[in-house]
Amino acid sequence: MSENLIEIKNVSKSFGGVKANVDISMSVKRGAITGIIGPNGCGKSTLFNSIVGYHPIDNGSITFEGNEISHLMVDEIARLGMLRTFQQTRIYGEMNCVDNMQISVSHRPDSKDSMFASRKGEIRERAEHLLEFVGLYSKRNLISGDLSFGQQKLLEFAMALMNEPKVLLLDEPTAGINPTLINGLIDRLRRANEELGITLCVIEHNMRVIMNLASHIYCLSNGKMLANGEPEKLQNDPRVIDAYLGGH
Amino acid sequence: MFELLFVTAPIMNVQVLLEGVFIGSVFALSAYGLALIWGVMNVKNLAQGDFVIMGGYAAFSVSNAGVHPIFAIPVVIAFMFCFGWITYKLIIKRVIDNDMFVSLLATFGLSLFLQQVMNLIFGPEVQTLDSHFGILLLGDFVTVPKIKIISLLIAAFFATVVVLFMKKSRMGQAIRATAQDARAARVLGINTDRVYAFTFALNASICGVAGVLVSMIWSIQPFYGIIFSLRTFAIVTAAGLGNLPGVIGMSFVLGWFEQYAGVLAGAEWQIAASVFVLIFVLLWRQLQARRHRQVVR
Amino acid sequence: MMNEKLLYTGLGLLGVMGPVIFPEYTLQIAMLWMMVLMASTWDITGGQMGYNSLGNITFFGVGMYVSASIQVSMFYDLAQYTASYGAIKPVFTETQYFGGLILGILAAGFSCVILSLIIGLAVFGLRGPYFAIGTLGVAVAAREIVTTMETVGGGAGISMPFLPLPIEQRSLFFYCLCFALAVAAHFTIRWMFSTQFGLAANAIRDDEDKAEAMGIPTLRYKQVGWAVAAFYMGCIGAVFGNISGYIEPQNIAFPLPTFGIFMVAMALLGGKGTLWGPVIGAILFHIVKETTWTYLLDWQYIVLGIVLIVNIVFFQQGIVGWLKTKYPEKFGILVDRSGNVSRGDA
Numbered sequence: 001m002s003e004n005l006i007e008i009k010n011v012s013k014s015f016g017g018v019k020a021n022v023d024i025s026m027s028v029k030r031g032a033i034t035g036i037i038g039p040n041g042c043g044k045s046t047l048f049n050s051i052v053g054y055h056p057i058d059n060g061s062i063t064f065e066g067n068e069i070s071h072l073m074v075d076e077i078a079r080l081g082m083l084r085t086f087q088q089t090r091i092y093g094e095m096n097c098v099d100n101m102q103i104s105v106s107h108r109p110d111s112k113d114s115m116f117a118s119r120k121g122e123i124r125e126r127a128e129h130l131l132e133f134v135g136l137y138s139k140r141n142l143i144s145g146d147l148s149f150g151q152q153k154l155l156e157f158a159m160a161l162m163n164e165p166k167v168l169l170l171d172e173p174t175a176g177i178n179p180t181l182i183n184g185l186i187d188r189l190r191r192a193n194e195e196l197g198i199t200l201c202v203i204e205h206n207m208r209v210i211m212n213l214a215s216h217i218y219c220l221s222n223g224k225m226l227a228n229g230e231p232e233k234l235q236n237d238p239r240v241i242d243a244y245l246g247g248h
Numbered sequence: 249m250f251e252l253l254f255v256t257a258p259i260m261n262v263q264v265l266l267e268g269v270f271i272g273s274v275f276a277l278s279a280y281g282l283a284l285i286w287g288v289m290n291v292k293n294l295a296q297g298d299f300v301i302m303g304g305y306a307a308f309s310v311s312n313a314g315v316h317p318i319f320a321i322p323v324v325i326a327f328m329f330c331f332g333w334i335t336y337k338l339i340i341k342r343v344i345d346n347d348m349f350v351s352l353l354a355t356f357g358l359s360l361f362l363q364q365v366m367n368l369i370f371g372p373e374v375q376t377l378d379s380h381f382g383i384l385l386l387g388d389f390v391t392v393p394k395i396k397i398i399s400l401l402i403a404a405f406f407a408t409v410v411v412l413f414m415k416k417s418r419m420g421q422a423i424r425a426t427a428q429d430a431r432a433a434r435v436l437g438i439n440t441d442r443v444y445a446f447t448f449a450l451n452a453s454i455c456g457v458a459g460v461l462v463s464m465i466w467s468i469q470p471f472y473g474i475i476f477s478l479r480t481f482a483i484v485t486a487a488g489l490g491n492l493p494g495v496i497g498m499s500f501v502l503g504w505f506e507q508y509a510g511v512l513a514g515a516e517w518q519i520a521a522s523v524f525v526l527i528f529v530l531l532w533r534q535l536q537a538r539r540h541r542q543v544v545r
Numbered sequence: 546m547m548n549e550k551l552l553y554t555g556l557g558l559l560g561v562m563g564p565v566i567f568p569e570y571t572l573q574i575a576m577l578w579m580m581v582l583m584a585s586t587w588d589i590t591g592g593q594m595g596y597n598s599l600g601n602i603t604f605f606g607v608g609m610y611v612s613a614s615i616q617v618s619m620f621y622d623l624a625q626y627t628a629s630y631g632a633i634k635p636v637f638t639e640t641q642y643f644g645g646l647i648l649g650i651l652a653a654g655f656s657c658v659i660l661s662l663i664i665g666l667a668v669f670g671l672r673g674p675y676f677a678i679g680t681l682g683v684a685v686a687a688r689e690i691v692t693t694m695e696t697v698g699g700g701a702g703i704s705m706p707f708l709p710l711p712i713e714q715r716s717l718f719f720y721c722l723c724f725a726l727a728v729a730a731h732f733t734i735r736w737m738f739s740t741q742f743g744l745a746a747n748a749i750r751d752d753e754d755k756a757e758a759m760g761i762p763t764l765r766y767k768q769v770g771w772a773v774a775a776f777y778m779g780c781i782g783a784v785f786g787n788i789s790g791y792i793e794p795q796n797i798a799f800p801l802p803t804f805g806i807f808m809v810a811m812a813l814l815g816g817k818g819t820l821w822g823p824v825i826g827a828i829l830f831h832i833v834k835e836t837t838w839t840y841l842l843d844w845q846y847i848v849l850g851i852v853l854i855v856n857i858v859f860f861q862q863g864i865v866g867w868l869k870t871k872y873p874e875k876f877g878i879l880v881d882r883s884g885n886v887s888r889g890d891a
Binding site for chain 1: 737739740741742743744745747748750751752754755756757758759760761762763765766769
């Protein structure tokens with residue numbers, strides 16, 4: 001069992017003439033929280049989409065637990081145990097919260113729930129337990145589309161946990177969330193990592209959040225890997241400060 | 249059959265290829281109309297083929313009054329334009345903001361309605377309008393009715409007119425602006441509702457012209473519309489929106505394929521051939537999309 | 546749903562007592578159950594998954610032809626039989642007929658399942674309108690292919706074996722088949738949508754990209770849903786062929802402009818994406834159609850087209866959908882204190 005869950009080697013991706021990612025290499029350690037930062041338009045989301053399978057990469061390789069995944073389709077990758085949340089939160093808007101949770105069970109080959117499994121019993125209990133974990137238990141029977149944006153974000157996070165993924169990729173989890181709720185969210189992310197053993201990879205804009213959360217951070221700029229290392233080291237790296245504050 | 253075509257009488261190929269071009273030019277007109285409304289207002293019109301047949305019957309009525317079908321074209325254009333405008337106001341306007349299936353189904357309902365009305369008025373017989381133009385002999389074997397050449401020229405003429413109209417006129421510019429970003433166009437003071445109505449009416453007129461040509465060089469029948477619709481969908485899906493050369497090229501390809509299928513496999517396969525092309529195009533688009541880790545939407 | 550018991554009692558009474566009280570309308574009521582089956586099975590992919598097929602009629606026709614071929618070829622040479630254009634008058638004993646029929650219906654159902662799985666591979670990568678057009682293309686292609694197949698009579702069709710029973714008993718027998726199939730289909734669907742399958746179907750309808758990102762094997766769910774629809778459409782097609790007594794591709798086996806679009810219209814009228822919507826829509830549609838049909842003369846299909854357009858343009862949510870927004874409590878939907886509407890355990 002290798003230490004790195006996701007291994008990205010020399011990945012490049014361009015759209016037309018625009019080089020979104022150039023020769024990116026990085027890895028996500030098993031059990032750790034890895035952060036990706038960078039200014040707007042630096043190619044974070046492109047890299048993210050390359051990993052989870054939304055578009056083909058031009059060259060390079062992406063492996064998950066040692067298996068090449070850069071040619072797989074989105075749902076195949078998800079069934080390997082790699083899950084992502086969306087920046088623009090996506091939930092099943094016409095179903096209620098419990099239903100949203102229940103259908104988010106793992107669909108991996110090793111999961112015990114079949115296509116025609118009953119909706120009662122263990123699945124439902126776990127769904128309600130996780131809703132309690134994110135603080136949405138009292139809203140469990142509401143249509144999810146009627147929830148506020150922040151609540152939908154929490155629901156999407158809970159749905160991801162319901163799936164019991166090996167690694168969870170979060171695309172700006174704190175964007176658009178009321179600042180007073182951010183600490184609670186950070187706390188839940190960390191608990192998910194520690195108590196449920198889910199490896200996290202987080203794209204974040206909010207420097208305070210990511211410095212608090214991640215143990216290893218990659219900084220992208222203009223589609224290239226600028227620097228990486230521990231939060232403290234990166235915080236004092238002149239190149240990172242420069243990328244965020246000045247230049248362009 | 250293969251022997252006849254490629255060994256004994258290779259000259260037949262010329263005949264078949266010419267037929268493909270003649271009929272393909274008509275496909276191109278209606279496909280261009282579909283690409284127009286699809287691109288501008290995102291309406292996929294399943295009554296497209298019925299508009300074509302309707303144009304044919306309009307010409308049929310006019311020529312019954314003693315006017316030559318070619319001179320019926322202006323009348324048909326005006327008639328179909330009004331019809332398109334009314335259809336937009338009554339139906340399309342109300343489904344345009346809904347999900348795609350609603351507009352598709354609404355136009356399918358319209359298609360059934362038109363079929364039945366035409367059936368009621370004109371009866372289920374297959375009709376062809378005689379243009380009294382005679383036949384042109386190319387070489388010793390290839391015979392071409394002159395009307396088909398004239399029809400090709402008419403189709404080319406109207407295609408040019410529409411393209412120029414879209415490029416040069418105020419309305420054409422407004423249509424293109426709306427196609428790019430309807431909300432921005434609205435902010436800039438373009439009455440998008442009027443633009444949509446005009447676009448849809450223009451499409452109906454284009455179909456009407458195609459219908460007149462079909463009624464002269466081929467045949468019309470109240471229930472032929474759905475196959476025309478599927479043909480135009482195959483063409484536009486294969487060529488992509490806003491790709492005029494692609495639409496024209498694909499129309500000829502479809503025309504040739506149908507003609508060869510008719511000659512090689514028998515006339516009863518001709519309709520099947522056009523549907524096979526549609527299915528093949530959809531499959532091919534899916535494989536293309538899959539290579540880009542996408543789906544066709 | 547609160548009034549479900551009432552609905553079951555009413556429909557059960559109609560199903561059992563209908564042909565006893567109105568013996569002269571036995572076949573009309575049989576057609577009613579066929580319509581219910583068609584609308585309900587269309588709704589599996591159409592309403593519940595958001596995959597609006599315009600080509601489910603394919604399975605109706607294919608089932609009809611598979612069954613007819615088997616029923617005839619068990620005792621005659623199929624090609625000779627169809628080539629004789631009815632000169633060969635088939636004579637069957639009861640055992641021969643029923644044996645062939647049962648085998649035919651089962652073969653029709655299962656061959657349609659296989660066909661739907663294959664076609665599904667080809668069309669389920671298409672979303673939204675492309676899917677609708679693709680399936681419509683499949684239906685037209687199937688019709689044209691059958692029209693050119695000389696072995697099964699081509700455009701001229703096949704005259705079906707005749708059930709050797711008096712006319713009243715014939716009607717009653719076919720009535721029972723239709724009713725049984727509709728009931729089986731209804732309870733299959735009811736069960737399917739009470740399990741995780743129902744949630745997955747609705748998830749695909751609400752946001753398929755999200756469903757894929759969550760690892761739901763969407764293709765498999767879509768294929769299974771369509772296969773169930775195909776199975777029942779194939780079976781009912783086989784039965785309808787026997788009721789009709791004569792089958793041909795254009796108007797009986799692949800009737801796109803009638804049954805092909807009726808089933809969509811009925812599901813929309815009743816309310817798509819609900820268990821009862823298609824059932825109620827089908828019953829209403831059939832009753833109105835049967836009672837007004839004879840008075841409309843040549844205007845029948847014109848009126849139908851108008852009804853369809855008006856239904857789609859002005860009343861998309863359908864009867865059940867409309868009732869749901871009007872009286873949410875009766876459907877187990879609770880109105881939240883803050884004004885939010887929520888859905889309880891349905």
